Amino acid sequence: MAAYMAQRIIDGVYSYGYVIDRRPDLKEGIDTYLTDNGHANLIEGSE
Incomplete structure (x- = not known):
């Protein structure tokens, strides 16, 4: 479910x-x- 939602x-x-x-x-x-798929920028609160 986590992968689907991500x-x-x-x-x-x-x-x-x-x-x-x-x-x-x-x-x-x-x-x-x-992170593994190159979209860490979508994680809110990350720099």
Whole structure:
């Protein structure tokens, strides 16, 4: 589920904040997927 939601963030369907607010249990998996796929810039709060 984390990979699916991360891909939806990449596709622009959902914002990172929206997903994490509703599914904080998926945060680690989403962060890993975004980082591994070159989209760490989409992680809110990262520099």
